[in-house]
Amino acid sequence: MKILSLVLFIIIFILIGAPLILLLMDSFHTEDSFFTLKNYTDTFSRRSNIRSAVNTLNLAVLTALFSTLVGSVLAWIIARTDIPGKSLLKTLVMVPYMIPPFIGAMGWMFLFGRAGYINKIWEHLFGHRLFNIHSFAGLVLVLSMYVYPPVFITVYTALVNMDASLEEAGRICGARLFRVMRSISLPLVLPSIMSGTLLVFAMSASNFGIPAIIGMPARIHVLTTRIMSYMATGTERGLSRAISLSVILIAIALGGLMLNNYLVSKSKFTIISGKSTRPADIKLGKFKPLVAVFVWIFVVFAVFLPMFSLALTSLWKAWGLPFKLSSFTLRNYYKVLFVDSDTKIALKNSFIFAIISATFVTILGSLVAYFTVRWKGNLSRTMDMLATLPQAIPGTALAVAMILVWSGRFGLNLYNTMWIIIVAYTARYLFFAVRTVAGAVKQIHVSLEEAGRSVGSKPLKVLKDITIPILKPALISSWALVFMPTFRELTISILLYGPTTKTIGVTIYGLQEGGEYQMASAFATIVLLIAFVLQFVVNRCLFGRRQS
Amino acid sequence: MACIRLENVEKYFGSNHVIKNLSLDIRDGEFITFLGPSGCGKTTTLRMIAGFENPTSGEIFIGNKPVFSHKKGLNTPPEDRNIGMVFQNYAVWPHMNVFNNIAYPLKIRKIPKDEIKRKVDRIIEIVKLKGLERRYPYQLSGGQQQRVAFARALVYSPSILLLDEPLSNLDAKLREEMRFEIKDIQKKLGITVVYVTHDQAEAMVMSDRIVVMKDGVIQQIGDPLEIYNHPKNRFVADFIGISNFLKGKIVGDEAGGKMRVKLYELEDAPEMEVDVPHPLKLKDKEVTVVVRPEDILIGAETGGRIGGKIFKRTFLGGIMNYIIVSKETKLRVEAPKHQILEEGDRIKFVIKRAVVVED
Numbered sequence: 030m031k032i033l034s035l036v037l038f039i040i041i042f043i044l045i046g047a048p049l050i051l052l053l054m055d056s057f058h059t060e061d062s063f064f065t066l067k068n069y070t071d072t073f074s075r076r077s078n079i080r081s082a083v084n085t086l087n088l089a090v091l092t093a094l095f096s097t098l099v100g101s102v103l104a105w106i107i108a109r110t111d112i113p114g115k116s117l118l119k120t121l122v123m124v125p126y127m128i129p130p131f132i133g134a135m136g137w138m139f140l141f142g143r144a145g146y147i148n149k150i151w152e153h154l155f156g157h158r159l160f161n162i163h164s165f166a167g168l169v170l171v172l173s174m175y176v177y178p179p180v181f182i183t184v185y186t187a188l189v190n191m192d193a194s195l196e197e198a199g200r201i202c203g204a205r206l207f208r209v210m211r212s213i214s215l216p217l218v219l220p221s222i223m224s225g226t227l228l229v230f231a232m233s234a235s236n237f238g239i240p241a242i243i244g245m246p247a248r249i250h251v252l253t254t255r256i257m258s259y260m261a262t263g264t265e266r267g268l269s270r271a272i273s274l275s276v277i278l279i280a281i282a283l284g285g286l287m288l289n290n291y292l293v294s295k296s297k298f299t300i301i302s303g304k305s306t307r308p309a310d311i312k313l314g315k316f317k318p319l320v321a322v323f324v325w326i327f328v329v330f331a332v333f334l335p336m337f338s339l340a341l342t343s344l345w346k347a348w349g350l351p352f353k354l355s356s357f358t359l360r361n362y363y364k365v366l367f368v369d370s371d372t373k374i375a376l377k378n379s380f381i382f383a384i385i386s387a388t389f390v391t392i393l394g395s396l397v398a399y400f401t402v403r404w405k406g407n408l409s410r411t412m413d414m415l416a417t418l419p420q421a422i423p424g425t426a427l428a429v430a431m432i433l434v435w436s437g438r439f440g441l442n443l444y445n446t447m448w449i450i451i452v453a454y455t456a457r458y459l460f461f462a463v464r465t466v467a468g469a470v471k472q473i474h475v476s477l478e479e480a481g482r483s484v485g486s487k488p489l490k491v492l493k494d495i496t497i498p499i500l501k502p503a504l505i506s507s508w509a510l511v512f513m514p515t516f517r518e519l520t521i522s523i524l525l526y527g528p529t530t531k532t533i534g535v536t537i538y539g540l541q542e543g544g545e546y547q548m549a550s551a552f553a554t555i556v557l558l559i560a561f562v563l564q565f566v567v568n569r570c571l572f573g574r575r576q577s
Numbered sequence: 578m579a580c581i582r583l584e585n586v587e588k589y590f591g592s593n594h595v596i597k598n599l600s601l602d603i604r605d606g607e608f609i610t611f612l613g614p615s616g617c618g619k620t621t622t623l624r625m626i627a628g629f630e631n632p633t634s635g636e637i638f639i640g641n642k643p644v645f646s647h648k649k650g651l652n653t654p655p656e657d658r659n660i661g662m663v664f665q666n667y668a669v670w671p672h673m674n675v676f677n678n679i680a681y682p683l684k685i686r687k688i689p690k691d692e693i694k695r696k697v698d699r700i701i702e703i704v705k706l707k708g709l710e711r712r713y714p715y716q717l718s719g720g721q722q723q724r725v726a727f728a729r730a731l732v733y734s735p736s737i738l739l740l741d742e743p744l745s746n747l748d749a750k751l752r753e754e755m756r757f758e759i760k761d762i763q764k765k766l767g768i769t770v771v772y773v774t775h776d777q778a779e780a781m782v783m784s785d786r787i788v789v790m791k792d793g794v795i796q797q798i799g800d801p802l803e804i805y806n807h808p809k810n811r812f813v814a815d816f817i818g819i820s821n822f823l824k825g826k827i828v829g830d831e832a833g834g835k836m837r838v839k840l841y842e843l844e845d846a847p848e849m850e851v852d853v854p855h856p857l858k859l860k861d862k863e864v865t866v867v868v869r870p871e872d873i874l875i876g877a878e879t880g881g882r883i884g885g886k887i888f889k890r891t892f893l894g895g896i897m898n899y900i901i902v903s904k905e906t907k908l909r910v911e912a913p914k915h916q917i918l919e920e921g922d923r924i925k926f927v928i929k930r931a932v933v934v935e936d
């Protein structure tokens with residue numbers, strides 16, 4: 030057992046620890062000197078690099094603030110007021126979470142791009158465009174629309190679970206509803222709001238897809254896109270710049286998450302009590318129609334319109350044809366699925382990568398989870414820390430780190446093969462499995478296993494007959510949790526793909542960049558449909574079954 | 578004036594009829610307790626008085642002013658009813674320290690700072706929280722949190738205090754102490770208290786009057802002694818204290834609140850005078866008679882003439898508990914602790930007092 034856990038630790042270290050350490054070391058390392066800040070000073074001697082770092086910070090801060098506002102207000106309305114259709118709204122508002130941000134960005138671009146549908150209609154009516162999405166404001170807007178769900182769900186949960194008597198105590202001793210909201214409810218959910226804000230801050234800094242599609246056409250660069258450009262040069266210098274920027278990017282994202290952990294550990298109160306009633310809905314009275322209209326307008330804009338514009342574009346024969354039935358066709362779908370070799374290969378690749386990574390992650394992650402839960406100690410703690418670290422590391426930076434390790438420097442060159450992508454996916458999503466399975470392992474009391482041992486089973490047989498069957502739901506759900514984001518992944522694969530290993534994300538991005546909007550959106554629509562169906566199946570099978 | 582009146586109050590949760598045509602007069606300065614089994618609607622009634630639930634129909638008056646009327650479409654929000662309330666889980670705000678928790682109602686009322694300080698200090702004195710002003714709720718014990726909740730409910734001198742099982746989360750010893758303290762505070766401040774509990778001892782010790790409820794219907798209203806001595810029906814007799822139920826055949830007509838019945842389920846089928854405190858609806862010649870355990874005396878020297886046998890003995894500290902059998906009927910008896918009889922002993926006993934209840 031001791032040996033097994035040591036082997037496991039070495040695997041995790043090579044998978045996650047080594048690349049990150051190498052990234053950090055290389056950032057301080059030049060040909061002439063072992064430790065120097067030269068890489069950083071060189072990198073930031075260029076104004077555009079400084080600007081991309083500043084842009085990342087600005088974007089992350091503004092997006093965090095804006096999506097906190099949007100997420101919290103929506104959460105309050107849907108959790109607490111008497112507007113109709115609350116459970117439907119709750120589902121709809123969470124839909125953007127399932128949409129890959131770069132696909133969502135395409136939808137927004139088709140609405141508010143230079144020739145976007147809404148802009149064109151507006152120009153027709155008023156003679157000018159309504160809004161240019163390719164701007165910093167557009168970037169903040171679109172990014173916010175895809176990162177507010179975590180804020181929404183944390184605040185929503187806090188509001189719904191808040192002990193109603195805390196508010197009632199305020200009412201009964203004389204405070205009006207809005208006074209109670211301000212001086213009691215808001216301070217009580219503030220820790221949840223803050224936590225959501227910081228999470229969104231890190232997510233926004235790490236995002237690649239939206240800045241690539243919305244920002245780059247307007248030459249607005251952030252760290253992730255800048256790193257991608259440097260990597261695309263393929264030069265030694267480009268790599269060195271990308272490394273420095275990656276370290277800065279990690280620092281920003283990690284900073285946000287560490288601040289969050291610190292605040293969470295410091296918050297002293299819980300607002301949920303055992304025997305509590307659910308707070309009564311606040312009657313909006315004459316404001317009800319107004320609030321309902323506001324929420325539905327939001328849902329239409331944030332959820333339906335981008336998907337609608339995507340679907341519309343995918344049916345168009347060519348961009349800019351007149352709006353009549355003869356301009357529409359299903360040919361784009363046919364081409365994506367049956368004709369175009371690039372898209373067919375991408376579909377195959379992505380499914381293979383996702384299946385292999387999900388399997389790797391589940392096996393490795395459950396071993397890590399099992400060891401870290403059952404054997405306490407420094408080794409186990411370090412292993413747990415390492416395995417869950419990538420959730421705080423932006424995918425772009427992780428991909429750069431992977432290249433450092435797996436492109437022949439240590440005798441093994443995986444570059445341009447599918448394995449570097451799979452290794453990166455495995456490192457990136459390992460924490461899903463570790464978290465899911467660790468939760469389940471904790472539920473299995475040691476005595477269950479000891480009971481197996483005591484009736485004479487060998488340890489491995491106990492594992493096979495008792496432990497694994499009990500863990501099965503957790504294993505399946507962690508497999509699905511990894512499969513879903515990897516099969517439509519862009520951020521990592523765009524840095525690691527080779528001529529034969531283009532993924533769905535890379536291919537859609539390429540089509541979009543090349544102006545083949547119809548093909549890009551047809552492919553994106555197919556991906557969305559697959560994602561929704563998978564999500565539905567997963568919800569049904571995993572969560573539906575658990576309830577019954 | 579802080580009387581409370583409920584008139585024909587009905588409450589439905591969906592199709593669940595929770596409160597059924599409830600009418601009740603609560604007097605100024607009275608300590609009244611809602612007592613009943615879990616789910617009978619005590620909390621719901623209290624919350625309707627507070628204004629957190631709206632009756633489906635009926636009217637509620639506080640100090641003769643209507644605060645809710647279904648007919649007139651009137652509904653005063655909780656914050657305008659000038660009521661204090663202590664919640665079962667205390668609901669002390671975790672983000673405010675003790676002082677700020679207690680001062681909050683005064684801040685709402687825009688009372689000057691120095692006066693707030695004076696009032697809070699005084700109430701902190703009364704609830705014995707001195708020295709804990711700067712602590713946060715997570716630094717307080719359950720009992721201390723509860724005192725904060727009390728102080729917060731009392732600091733703005735409401736004329737009514739609503740308490741929903743405020744003692745149920747405390748340990749037995751503290752609970753006993755708090756009973757007297759609450760009663761003490763109530764007397765000191767002359768405030769009307771509506772108290773909810775399912776602990777009958779609590780109700781007995783503290784209340785001026787008890788409202789016994791079952792399934793959303795008031796079974797009986799009366800002072801503790803009356804409820805104990807003259808339960809109106811089988812449910813009340815069973816719920817409050819311990820009761821022996823016997824069947825009796827009426828052998829003489831009712832007169833002056835008394836009636837002669839034959840207890841044919843006992844050996845020798847004795848006849849006796851029993852109390853009839855409440856008007857009875859008689860269907861036939863049979864009535865149900867309640868005998869409290871302490872109203873049965875064992876031994877020929879007590880005048881006992883009914884035959885029986887000791888079935889079981891348990892020692893309960895202050896008293897001796899017997900179960901005796903008389904012609905297959907089992908009766909619980911409380912005897913002084915020095916009266917020691919063995920299981921199986923033949924005995925004679927007498928029933929000193931019995932009361933007729935409705936089924």
Ligand SMILES: Nc1ncnc2c1ncn2[C@@H]1O[C@H](COP(=O)(O)OP(=O)(O)OP(=O)(O)O)[C@@H](O)[C@H]1O
Nearest residue numbers: 590593595613614615616617618619620621622775
């Ligand atoms: N918000 C609600 N929605 C639906 N039904 C409710 C609600 N609140 C209470 N009820 C129902 O009303 C009935 C009375 O509840 P109530 O809380 O008043 O009982 P209680 O006498 O206070 O009981 P306990 O001693 O357990 O606190 C119960 O059957 C309960 O299920």
Ligand SMILES: [Mg+2]
Nearest residue numbers: 619620621741
């Ligand atoms: Mg209750």
